[in-house]
Amino acid sequence: MVEQAPTGECSLRRLDTADGDFAASLGELIACEDTQGEQVDQVVAAIIEQVRTRGDAALLEYTSQFDQVHASAVADLEVSRARLDEALAAIPGDQRDALEHAAERITEYHQHQVQESWQYRDAGGNLLGQKLTPLDRAGIYVPGGKASYPSSVLMNALPARVAGVGEIVMVVPAPQGRLNNLVLSAAAIAGVDRVFTVGGAQAVAALAFGTETLPAVDKIVGPGNQYVASAKRQVFGKVGIDMVAGPSEILIICDGHTDPDWIAMDLFSQAEHDENAQALLLSPDADFLDAVQQSIERLLPTMERAAIIRASLVGRGAMIKTFDLEDAVSVSNSLAPEHLELSVRNPEALLPAVRHAGAIFMGSHTTESLGDYCAGPNHVLPTATTARFSSPLGVYDFQKRSSIIHCSPEGVVELGRTASVLARGESLTAHARSAELRLPDPDA
Numbered sequence: 001m002v003e004q005a006p007t008g009e010c011s012l013r014r015l016d017t018a019d020g021d022f023a024a025s026l027g028e029l030i031a032c033e034d035t036q037g038e039q040v041d042q043v044v045a046a047i048i049e050q051v052r053t054r055g056d057a058a059l060l061e062y063t064s065q066f067d068q069v070h071a072s073a074v075a076d077l078e079v080s081r082a083r084l085d086e087a088l089a090a091i092p093g094d095q096r097d098a099l100e101h102a103a104e105r106i107t108e109y110h111q112h113q114v115q116e117s118w119q120y121r122d123a124g125g126n127l128l129g130q131k132l133t134p135l136d137r138a139g140i141y142v143p144g145g146k147a148s149y150p151s152s153v154l155m156n157a158l159p160a161r162v163a164g165v166g167e168i169v170m171v172v173p174a175p176q177g178r179l180n181n182l183v184l185s186a187a188a189i190a191g192v193d194r195v196f197t198v199g200g201a202q203a204v205a206a207l208a209f210g211t212e213t214l215p216a217v218d219k220i221v222g223p224g225n226q227y228v229a230s231a232k233r234q235v236f237g238k239v240g241i242d243m244v245a246g247p248s249e250i251l252i253i254c255d256g257h258t259d260p261d262w263i264a265m266d267l268f269s270q271a272e273h274d275e276n277a278q279a280l281l282l283s284p285d286a287d288f289l290d291a292v293q294q295s296i297e298r299l300l301p302t303m304e305r306a307a308i309i310r311a312s313l314v315g316r317g318a319m320i321k322t323f324d325l326e327d328a329v330s331v332s333n334s335l336a337p338e339h340l341e342l343s344v345r346n347p348e349a350l351l352p353a354v355r356h357a358g359a360i361f362m363g364s365h366t367t368e369s370l371g372d373y374c375a376g377p378n379h380v381l382p383t384a385t386t387a388r389f390s391s392p393l394g395v396y397d398f399q400k401r402s403s404i405i406h407c408s409p410e411g412v413v414e415l416g417r418t419a420s421v422l423a424r425g426e427s428l429t430a431h432a433r434s435a436e437l438r439l440p441d442p443d444a
Helices: 022-030 037-054 056-067 081-090 093-111 150-163 181-190 200-209 226-235 260-271 286-302 306-316 325-335 347-353 368-373 411-425 429-436
Strands: 013-016 118-121 127-134 137-141 167-171 194-196 219-221 249-254 278-283 318-321 339-343 359-362 399-406
Touching (some): 013 022, 081 181, 150 167, 167 200, 200 219, 200 226, 249 260, 249 325, 260 278, 260 368, 278 306, 286 306, 339 368, 359 368
Parallel strands (some): 013 318, 137 167, 137 219, 249 278, 339 359
Antiparallel strands (some): 118 127, 127 399
């Protein structure tokens, strides 16, 4: 049963896992219908086809139409290295220090993800292994419409750089020609090779197919609006993509011993992204849930994005009373949240039971926002329950794995006979004979 919290300007739904209809109520809460999806896909498909067939000309037309930037050539939309360095020199010292500190931590974390090629010889003398090779070229999409995200530049570019990607191409919209110095500074710090001020589905199409000026890439990463998400989905197969991300999510499990104001602000931190973001609080302590509701009411008017936060919390947020902390983890696993905060006194005790989460924030002092900017792990995370089968963006997303097989004259005897039997069992005679021809002649 869905029960409204105490009356107020931002009353969150109340659910209880003990209610008989809890599963149905939870399913209704987490559903996020995309009523415009088919229409968006059709618009995006037309844009992709135009960019694919007309290249620079289509890219210029869409940039003029959507961003009101009227350029005579796509080359005019490329940001020079000198301009990136100029932006870095122009930002306040504390911002530069913060970007460089974050970049250092993100780089250090992702260096731990680096894997090496490997080989071994089996008993027959055959050499087997795996060769890791970085992508030749990666494309990074950085939002630049309602807000600018220098943190997204760092989180997408630095793992690619650590992986050894040959060239990093960044696209970022610049409505009315406005460039954000923090975004450009982040590109300079992260070592982005080329930056183009184009955005939307047209930028994704250009990265996928290439134009006369903007080069095609091997993989496209980075967040964007529904048009960008649709474009990434439609070009997948021509290029790789990181994921198709949905609205941001946070799920907080609390034992009631964290300051309610802290928890309220943690909920706000995701709700302020957009009206479809989802913030959930789970606790076995009903009194604590009431205290957090009171904190929400008191703190919300102090927030710059109060209207967005209110819409998100009222529309898709909830406080869920659980039987105990283990019950809360069970609910969390069923939702596979993007961000999971274990705001409890002993988070290590709960960690082994957590099976599905994009990122796990341990203890009451570890706010999710630290992960967004500077803790080190990547903030590009699976959403909409896809943490059940996918992982945060990392170095491994920018590397390919090639299998290595080198048979010895002795080793091919055993392998050839096995392959022959299996191939003939599948009626693939050429497969069988190609293996058999390499076997010793029994009459020799």
